[in-house]
Amino acid sequence: MGPIRSPLAAPSPRTGPSTRTSSPRSDADGRRRDVTTDEGLPRPDIDLAEAERLARDLFAVTGTVRELGSQQDRNILVSTGDGRVLLKVSNRAFSRAEVEAQNAVMRHLDAAGIDVPVPIASIDGDDIAVREIGGEPHHVRLLSFVEGDPLIDRAVLSPADAAALGDLAGRTVVVLADVEHPGLERDLQWDLRQGEDVVRALLHHVPDDGRRQRVAAALEAVGEAVGPVRDDLRLQTVHGDLTDDNVVTRASRGVHDLAGIIDFGDAMTSWRVAELAVACTAVLHREPNDPFTALPLIAAFDRRVPLDDAEITALWPLVILRGAVLVVSGLQQVAIDPTNDYASEALDREWSIFATAASLPLDVAERAVRLALGRPTTAFDPSTDAHAFPAVQTAPVDLSWSSDILRDGDWLTEDPERREAEAADAVRPGTGVSITRFGEARLTRSALHSPAPPANVALGVELFPESPVLVSAPLDGVIERTPSGRIVLAGADVALVIDHLDDAAPAGSRLRVGDPLGSVGNRSTVWATRPDVAQDEHDLVTTRARFDALRSRYADPTPYLFGGAVARPTAAPSTDLLSRRSRSYSPIQGHYYAEPPRIERGWREHLIDVDGRHYLDMVNNVTVLGHGHPAVARTAERQWRLLNTNSRFHYASVAELSERLLATLPDSFDTVLLVNSGTEAVDLALRLARAFSGRPDVACVAESYHGWSLAADAVSTSTSDNPRAAETRPPWVHVLDAPNAYRGVHRGDDAGTAYADDARERFDALRAAGTPIGTFIAEPRNGNAGGIAVPPGYLAAVTEAVRAGGGVTISDEVQVGYGRQGSVFWGFEDHGVVPDIVTVAKAMGNGHPLGAVITRSDIVAALADQGTVFSSSGGSTLSSRIGVTVLDVLRDEDxxxxxxxxxxxxxxxxxxxxxxxxxxxxxxxxxxxxxxxxxxxxxxxxxxxxxxxxxxxxxxxxxxxxxxxxxxxxxxxxxxxxxxxxxxxxxxxxxxxxxxxxxx
Missing domain, CATH: 3.90.1150.10 (Aspartate Aminotransferase, domain 1)
Known part of the structure; x- marks a missing residue:
């Protein structure tokens, strides 16, 4: 065994094959292996009975046996009374030195704290036993078993899961960086240094002509990309097969920790970056249309093991190469070992890995990786001084989240092209051309209820002329036609691709700047791209992630068409906005999610980010009518134009809103006070109740939230909103157990009675102590706790007890009232009680700051000697009119x-x-x-x-x-x-x- 240095040492900067001493790579008889032959590596020919004998005779282990999958070895799980171990019979082709090297790698990782199998000594005290199978000696080992579920069993890997795998691969590379052993210098199909030869030699195993040609074309591109950097790629010991097949997970509290690594049969010396390329394939077969799912994995690996430029250049070609090796090797293995279900069942998955990786052009993939890693990269962005429409009036069409033309959800039409044309008509000047914007995330190409980001970011621009417009060549170039019939003006540095160009110059024509190019009579799309890819098919829109990567081959064509006369591309979302917010807008006010999407628009029950993605909004009970309701918008606009002032002036809407609110309540309610928010409503209600009852003490229930003002916070008991609620609570607040029949101190059908009995006992004790309850406040359904029902009988009994003692009850309807519960308009109606005071806000204004305290005149009169009550915007002309409109819509739309x-x-x-x-x-x-x-x-x-x-x-x-x-x-x-x-x-x-x- 060669030297094994510190497991925490950083990878050494060795480069090129010459940095390792190369030893012969041979089988057990000393024959050099040729990994490109058709002989392949069939598994050792043993059955389960033979496996039982091997475990017993060589390792004194007995138990039930079950075969685990392997392409070239035999892995047998042995379950004993003391646990489980793995019997591994290595392929005949692998030498003892190779098997010893695998053991050394496992021990090294184990010493570094990574859970891996470790060898268990045989009866003879050796880590490796030898047994003849089929007349030939085979190496047999017993290994500890790494408990857990194979990562491949998880149908979906989230971005966090992918990142965890990348991190594990990076940690493994760091630990193995200085492990050396002669048995690691191997000839393996899986060594990507030999991958091109392997694929070329085994390509004939691919039976489908189309697939075979696709693999061959990819192989040629890989060779062109990797060739210039081969000698710069760093070598070291690698696991060689760090995929979801060979990583196990253990779940704890919803987190699937990557608990360990198994199967070291491919441990070898290879390119360091190959370990990452192999790991990337684990995510590609789960999302066959999205190779970008590998980016979180790559970024996590890079945080552990920073990639250099050569490795970044080679990475995606090696991912494609790994996929191609999987395809040809899998088909070869099935051909030589038809009973290998493990190999045959993987064929579709292996093709999916290759096809997904190969679907991404290499230049696009490299840019995507560099962007994900924060590395320098340049976009395709040629410059020009000439343009095609030097004297045409132009107007930009805004189809983004900020569009004023798109409104009331009309962008969700099933015919986005028609809607885009209508938007263009709305802004087109009398005799000019409307033009859409490059790089813009179009609302018209977004969709509802999509689990993935939309393909809606424009790769080109569209022209909408009022009448036919002549087009001049904005650059020197040659006219070409694409297979789909589009016109290409191919210059030295840039090509313009144009569809629906009339009277175009013939193919092969050489044009100079200013020469006639054709005319645009209707809607036409123009792309600016590199001449070498001009003949490709060009999509109008793509996802934001793909657009950012595709900037390696697409530029904004607007300068070639109109110069600087129209708006340039909309900027991608600002990456520093969240930090700006935190610097200026106090973080104590919080925000959802660690990395929140930037939400700038909404429609009905959907929130829309700046890339046009529509999220289903499950939390906005404030906008009770839905986002962007046109009736509220019309009301607000009209009222702003008429008047907005405070309620001390005399106008109709404040009376109308108050009357409409009273009409929803029992006859005992006869007066309304309008405020700005739920917090203000609760604060004012507490003040009214204290003035009327003459008693300062308030009873409330645990796990509730009523607001953030001094008084409202005092009766808010939820520790999720105020972790110090118990410490900061003033002595005049008395907290009752949360009446929760599911997990509270009383459960089941009689919980309401039991909780009420407890409350009455508490009230009696407080009265006896000289601090009788003057106010009881509660939600009729505990909203902040999760919409938890107040059990039947509780509110009625508590209300009766409070009133019997001279107190006042407040029903806080801020969250659960206003028709939200469906069967009732006000939550208290569910309980057969009538409170003394109702507080409401949120839904009243559909997002506009508006709240109310609704009560009896005698209660309000008790506060009269303390002065008048006034809220600047609570009862303003605008707030009142919006409040009436909300009630109208609630009624009219049922x-x-x-x-x-x-x-x-x-x-x-x-x-x-x-x-x-x-x-x-x-x-x-x-x-x-x-x-x-x-x-x-x-x-x-x-x-x-x-x-x-x-x-x-x-x-x-x-x-x-x-x-x-x-x-x-x-x-x-x-x-x-x-x-x-x-x-x-x-x-x-x-x-x-x-x-x-x-x-x-």
Whole structure:
């Protein structure tokens, strides 16, 4: 064995094959292996009975045996009374030195704290036993078994999972950097240094002509890319097969930790970057249309082992090469070993790996990698002084999130081209040309309910002329035609590709700047690209990630068409906006998600980011009507033009809003006070109650939130909003147990009575102590805790007890009122009680700051001697008119009825989901205020806090915004706008189903 240095040493900068002493790579008889022959490496010919004998005779181990998959060796799992071990019979082709090297690598990683198999001595005290099989000696080992589930069993790898695999690969490379052993100098099909020869020699095993030609073409491109940097690629010991087949996971609290590495049969000396290329293939077969899923893995590896320029250049070609080797080797193996189910079952997966990797042009892939790693890269951005329309009036068409032309969801038409043309017509000057913008994320090409980012970023620009316009050549070039009939003006540095160009010059024509090129009579698309790829097919739009990478071959054609006369491309989203926000807008105000999308628009129950992606919004109970409601927008615009002033002036809307609110309540309510927010409403309600009862002491329930002002925060008991709630609570606040029949101190059907009895005892004790309760405040459904029901009988009994003692009751309806529960407009109606004061906000203004305290005149009169109550914008002309409009829309669109119907459908689906996923403990709520409580154990109700956070993050990836709530952070709060559709309900449930499944 060669020297083994510190496992924590950084990789040494060895480069080129000459930096390692090369020893003969030979089989057990000393014959040099030729990895390019058709002989292949069939597995050792043993059955399970023979495996049992080997384990017993060589290692004194007995137990039940089961074969595990392998392409070229035999792996037998032996389950004994003391645990499990692995019997490994190596292929006849591998020498003892190679097997010894594998053992050395495993021991080295084990010493560094990475969980790997380690050799167990045989009866003779040797790590390696020899036994004749089929008349030939084979090396047999017994290895410890790494417990866990193979990563390949996970149907989906999230970006975090991919990053974890990249990190593990990087850690492995660091540990193995200074391991040397003669047996690591090997001839293997899997050594990517020999990959081109392997693929070339075995290509005939690919039976399909089209696939065979595709592999051959990819092989040629790989050779051209890797050839110039081969000698600069650093060598070291590698695992050689660090894929999802050979990594095991162990789940804990929803986190699938990559627990260990198995199967060291391919340990060898090879290019360091090859370890990363091999690892990348683990994510490609799961998302066959998205090679960019490998980028988080690459970035995580780079954080451990910084890649140099040569390695970055070679990386994606080697990923493609690994895929090609898998394809030809797998087909070869099935040909020589037809009974190898492990090899045959992998064929489709191996083709998917190759095809996904090869779908990305190498220049595009390299740019994508460099962008992901923050490395310098340049975009294709040629310059010009001439342009095709020197005297034409132009106007840019805005199809992005900021468009004023697109409104009221009209961008979601099934015919985006028609809508884009209509938008162009709306801005086109009388005799000129409207032009779209390069690099713009178009709303018109976005979609609802998509689990992936949209393909909507423009790779070219479109022209919409009022009448036919002549086009002059903006550069010297030759006219070509693409296979699809598009015109190409190919210059030395740039090519313009134009579709729907009339009267174009003949192919082969040489044009000078200013020569007639043709005319545009209708809609036409223009791309600016590199001359070498001009004959490719060109898409109009792509995803943002692909667009950023495709800037290696696409430029903005606008300067060639109009010079600087029109707006240049819209900028990609600012990457420093979040840090700017944190510097100027106090972080104490918080934000959702560690890396939040930038949301700038909304429509109905959808939020839209600056790249046009539509997220399903499950948390915005404030915008009760939905985002961007046109009736509210029209009201606000009109009222702003008329007047906006405070309620001390005399106008109609404040009276109308107050009357409309009173009409929704029992007759005992006769007066309204308008404020700006829920916090103000609660604060004022507490002040009114104290003035009326003459008693300062307030009773509230645990795990509740009522606001952030001094008084509202004092009665807010939720530790999720204020971790120091118990410490900062003033002595006049008395907290009752949260009346939670699912996980509280009292459970089941009689919980309401039990909780009420406890409350009455507490009230009696406080009265006896000289501090009788003057106010009781509670939500009729504990919204902040997750929409948890207040058990039947509780509120009625507590209300009676409070009033009997001379106190006042407040029903905080800020979150759960205003028709959200479907069956009732106000939450208290569910309990057969009438409170003294109702507080409301949020839904009242559909996002406009508006709240109210609704009560009796005698209660308000008690505050009269303390002066008047006034809110500058709470009852303003604008706020009042918006408040009336919201009530109109709630009525006219039957949104309370929709909450009942769609909320019922959603709740039923969530309950059914709970039957399939043990993590779902229960479903709280009704209508469109629901809570999905996640627990690790249905008996102990241990909260699944970490799992809830992971599910929220994963659902964001899949296009759904949902957040945890409750003091334990284990309830998904489900409170979308009341326009929530049945289709959206189904999407939410299916997405949650997927996230829960992936978490297993």
């Amino acid at each position: 949104l309370q009825g929709n909450a009942l119907r769609t909320g019922g459908r959603l709740r039923d689906a969530l309950v059914a989901l709970a039957e399939r996923h043990p993590l779902v403990g229960t479903v709280h709520g009704q209508g469109l205020y629901l809570g999905v409580e996640l627990v690790r154990d249905h008996d102990t109700l241990e909260p699944a806090t970490e799992e809830t956070r992971l599910i929220c993050d994963r659902m964001l990836d899949l296009g759904v915004i949902v957040q945890p709530t409750g003091d334990r952070g284990n309830v998904l709060k489900v409170k979308p706008p009341l326009c929530f559709s049945e289709a959206s309900a189904d999407v939410f449930v299916s997405t949650l189903d997927r996230a829960l499944t992936e978490l297993r």
